[in-house]
Amino acid sequence: MLDYCVIGSGISGSSIANYLNKKNYSVKVFDKANGLGGRSSYKRFKGKIGFDHGLQYISPKTKEFKNFTKLLIKKRILKQWKGKHSFINTKVKENKKHVKLIGYSGNNSISKFLLKNIKYQLKYELLNIKREKNIWNLYFINNKKITAKNLIVTAPFPQSKKLLSKFVKKNLFKSKVKINSAITVLVITNKTKNKLSSFFTNDNTLGWVSNENSKKRFKFKKDLWVLQSTFNYGKLHINKYKKNKKYYTHVLINKFKNLTKVKIKKIYFTHIHGWKYSSNSLPLKNYSYWDKKIGLGICADWFGGPRLENGWLSARDLYKKICNKT
Numbered sequence: 001m002l003d004y005c006v007i008g009s010g011i012s013g014s015s016i017a018n019y020l021n022k023k024n025y026s027v028k029v030f031d032k033a034n035g036l037g038g039r040s041s042y043k044r045f046k047g048k049i050g051f052d053h054g055l056q057y058i059s060p061k062t063k064e065f066k067n068f069t070k071l072l073i074k075k076r077i078l079k080q081w082k083g084k085h086s087f088i089n090t091k092v093k094e095n096k097k098h099v100k101l102i103g104y105s106g107n108n109s110i111s112k113f114l115l116k117n118i119k120y121q122l123k124y125e126l127l128n129i130k131r132e133k134n135i136w137n138l139y140f141i142n143n144k145k146i147t148a149k150n151l152i153v154t155a156p157f158p159q160s161k162k163l164l165s166k167f168v169k170k171n172l173f174k175s176k177v178k179i180n181s182a183i184t185v186l187v188i189t190n191k192t193k194n195k196l197s198s199f200f201t202n203d204n205t206l207g208w209v210s211n212e213n214s215k216k217r218f219k220f221k222k223d224l225w226v227l228q229s230t231f232n233y234g235k236l237h238i239n240k241y242k243k244n245k246k247y248y249t250h251v252l253i254n255k256f257k258n259l260t261k262v263k264i265k266k267i268y269f270t271h272i273h274g275w276k277y278s279s280n281s282l283p284l285k286n287y288s289y290w291d292k293k294i295g296l297g298i299c300a301d302w303f304g305g306p307r308l309e310n311g312w313l314s315a316r317d318l319y320k321k322i323c324n325k326t
């Protein structure tokens, strides 16, 4: 039986698993996705060539997280995303002091690094939880059962609520956490003369464009782009896009061409993905949840804010609570 079963391999799950593993607890991570990293996933096209599908870059704010990222830069897990980051149709100017960090070989590099010595299982969706005789009985997809002394969940707010409502006594799940949705289109085009690394816009539909080649992780004779909708557009269309993927792909690509004026002659590949829980935040009073009586922990970005740093801070907070045995 495991000491700790961790659900989720994003920054929150990989960080808490890493902390607990260092304390010599037996830990295993389970994720329903096909790859590690959660919303910091890297979608591979061919070999090293790919797209940062969700999280785009990290700009550390707190001293603790800055120190953590410095360590990761030294270890060549993170690097700076250089180049010119442009703002279209807005008076906002790029803040050069605003550091943009990205994973060396994809933005899931941090999770991969943190889970290097930890067992994990992908395509394992937790469906049902029972607590019997002080043990967690966890029922996964395909009737797989795992038992653990302690359970830690790191899923987005609505998913955590669905799984854990009957075990969390406090008002945690009554909190009004704000959920934002976004639609992402990945595109491969002809090699363009574009010299910019990314574009922020003040458009209602397309909020952000990044040129993946500018991250210098690979060399390729074609250009790779990530187009992200605004939260407003995501909110209106997240439940409809699956039925008409062609249409939504077309809308975002047209906006991309019109706003950036990048000369696209040919499109070789497209992929569309909707992030229902792209960011989920409304800072709560506590940074994590720990019930030592039943051995249940929750850590995730949504405790503190909409960014990766909030997930890391939440995992750190939970670890401190577990160690203090409070």
Ligand SMILES: Cc1cc2nc3c(=O)[nH]c(=O)nc-3n(C[C@H](O)[C@H](O)[C@H](O)COP(=O)(O)OP(=O)(O)OC[C@H]3O[C@@H](n4cnc5c(N)ncnc54)[C@H](O)[C@@H]3O)c2cc1C
Residues within 6 Å of the ligand: 007, 008, 009, 010, 011, 012, 013, 030, 031, 032, 033, 037, 038, 039, 040, 053, 054, 055, 056, 057, 058, 059, 124, 125, 126, 127, 154, 155, 156, 159, 182, 184, 228, 275, 277, 278, 279, 299, 300, 301, 302, 306, 307, 308, 309, 311
């Ligand atoms: C499009 C987009 C752009 C973003 N841009 C930025 C940015 O530029 N900068 C920034 O700092 N942040 C950004 N973010 C937010 C950032 O990605 C998140 O804050 C961070 O990744 C959250 O990490 P987490 O570990 O808390 O959650 P997640 O990464 O969501 O991890 C939770 C994991 O739990 C798994 N899971 C859920 N339910 C189950 C279950 N029942 N069984 C098994 N596994 C389960 C999921 O598959 C997932 O892997 C962006 C997010 C998106 C979607």
